[in-house]
Amino acid sequence: MRRAALSAAAVVVVLAAGFSFRPAHEPPPATRFVGEGHKLQARPLPRPKQLPRPRLVRARSLALGLPWHGRLVRGVRLPREGRAFFTWNPVRKRSPNAGWRRYGTDRLVHTVLAVVTAYARSHPRAPRVGIGDLSRTHGGDFGPRFGGIGHVSHQNGLDVDVYYPRRDRRERPPLSPHQIDRALAQDLLDRFVRSGAAQIFVGPHTGLRGPRGLVGVLPAYHDNHMHVRLARRPLARSYVLGRSQRGRPIRVLRVGDRAGRRKALVVGCIHGNECAGVAVVRRLVPLARRASVDLWLVADLNPDGHALGVRQNGRGVDLNRNFPVNWRARGRRWDPEYPGPKPLSEREARIAVRLIERLRPDVTIWYHQPQAVVRISGHSAAAARPYARLAGLPFRALGSPPGAATAWQHRRFPCAAAFVVELPAGRFPAAAAARHARAALRVSALASRSC
Ligand SMILES: [Zn+2]
Numbered sequence: 445m446r447r448a449a450l451s452a453a454a455v456v457v458v459l460a461a462g463f464s465f466r467p468a469h470e471p472p473p474a475t476r477f478v479g480e481g482h483k484l485q486a487r488p489l490p491r492p493k494q495l496p497r498p499r500l501v502r503a504r505s506l507a508l509g510l511p512w513h514g515r516l517v518r519g520v521r522l523p524r525e526g527r528a529f530f531t532w533n534p535v536r537k538r539s540p541n542a543g544w545r546r547y548g549t550d551r552l553v554h555t556v557l558a559v560v561t562a563y564a565r566s567h568p569r570a571p572r573v574g575i576g577d578l579s580r581t582h583g584g585d586f587g588p589r590f591g592g593i594g595h596v597s598h599q600n601g602l603d604v605d606v607y608y609p610r611r612d613r614r615e616r617p618p619l620s621p622h623q624i625d626r627a628l629a630q631d632l633l634d635r636f637v638r639s640g641a642a643q644i645f646v647g648p649h650t651g652l653r654g655p656r657g658l659v660g661v662l663p664a665y666h667d668n669h670m671h672v673r674l675a676r677r678p679l680a681r682s683y684v685l686g687r688s689q690r691g692r693p694i695r696v697l698r699v700g701d702r703a704g705r706r707k708a709l710v711v712g713c714i715h716g717n718e719c720a721g722v723a724v725v726r727r728l729v730p731l732a733r734r735a736s737v738d739l740w741l742v743a744d745l746n747p748d749g750h751a752l753g754v755r756q757n758g759r760g761v762d763l764n765r766n767f768p769v770n771w772r773a774r775g776r777r778w779d780p781e782y783p784g785p786k787p788l789s790e791r792e793a794r795i796a797v798r799l800i801e802r803l804r805p806d807v808t809i810w811y812h813q814p815q816a817v818v819r820i821s822g823h824s825a826a827a828a829r830p831y832a833r834l835a836g837l838p839f840r841a842l843g844s845p846p847g848a849a850t851a852w853q854h855r856r857f858p859c860a861a862a863f864v865v866e867l868p869a870g871r872f873p874a875a876a877a878a879r880h881a882r883a884a885l886r887v888s889a890l891a892s893r894s895c
């Protein structure tokens with residue numbers, strides 16, 4: 445965000461320098477033009493191949509205070525340029541930007557590098573992305589005394605200015621919104637949204653869009669760059685909980701608010717041929733960004749069964765009969781409800797138990813298919829009923845089968861809610877996944893312990 449309070453003189457200077465005319469000192473274009481007349485085509489100059497790949501540094505940076513009143517500890521400097529980006533000094537109007545203007549948290553620098561690298565891979569003919577100011581070496585005031593009109597924010601290493609790609613592919617900021625390549629700029633913006641931006645400001649004449657509340661329009665000075673601010677915490681942190689019987693990693697994603705008073709766990713798939721819930725979990729990731737609940741997501745507890753397209757895990761055991769509650773031996777491997785040779789004989793079930801013992805979630809939601817019903821048992825009804833209403837599913841009071849995860853949770857943590865959502869069979873439209881994700885988030889945030 446650029447400094448809002450400006451003298452009239454400064455405004456005139458900025459408008460003149462920014463948009464009204466083309467400064468005489470613009471360097472020659474970084475593109476070669478081939479063809480003639482209206483068929484004129486720009487061909488990008490070869491990328492500087494000799495540039496080393498930036499080394500990734502984990503610095504455990506700290507973003508202290510607020511973007512407009514804060515500082516940066518153990519910041520990391522963005523390299524002056526790379527295969528996928530150049531840096532731009534907005535005061536001297538040239539590349540590269542000064543080293544002391546290129547500091548951010550390690551996460552911001554990594555995010556910028558990851559976004560521009562993936563973007564360059566998708567658009568090999570696009571110009572490199574122009575990156576402007578981040579924060580100063582130790583953050584703090586980045587106002588007009590550091591040149592130009594200065595920044596109101598950019599103080600704690602979470603802000604970065606990103607110039608829109610130009611249609612003429614020149615590697616410098618656009619001078620007017622007409623020079624912006626909208627499609628590329630929108631794609632770049634979308635990538636920052638997906639990478640954990642908490643806020644992005646764009647200019648009013650750019651026509652760029654994004655999720656409401658996350659992408660906003662600022663009237664002044666953002667017609668040549670978008671201002672990207674990362675969330676204070678990462679969008680999601682992923683942990684490998686262990687490996688399936690056939691060695692596939694089982695991950696949990698932690699999203700939402702770590703300091704949230706409620707803790708919730710959502711498991712997208714336990715029966716390998718009932719995995720529509722994975723789509724719900726995916727929808728929960730961006731939704732949870734500003735939720736007040738500490739949300740843990742296991743998209744797939746049974747990756748082997750999922751890969752094989754079977755209900756059981758990779759050893760023919762029904763994981764949802766393998767939990768240590770009312771467990772009874774019966775049948776043999778690959779029977780539909782084979783409970784395994786003994787309780788918790790399977791790694792996947794042990795992983796779930798360990799996670800639940802550690803988290804002690806207030807509410808747990810397990811997705812299955814294909815009955816299109818919310819299964820309610822015991823005291824979990826208080827959490828499950830609102831879910832059914834929000835998701836538009838009927839609910840039915842059904843006891844849990846022996847060895848089922850919810851039955852074990854009810855015995856082990858009698859005050860916490862745990863219930864099963866049976867999604868419908870077959871194709872599961874995105875709108876339905878979104879509806880279920882919203883229901884899961886509401887119930888996670890509201891559910892209180894019943895004792
Ligand atoms: Zn900015």
Ligand SMILES: [Zn+2]
Nearest residue numbers: 715718812813
């Ligand atoms: Zn099932």
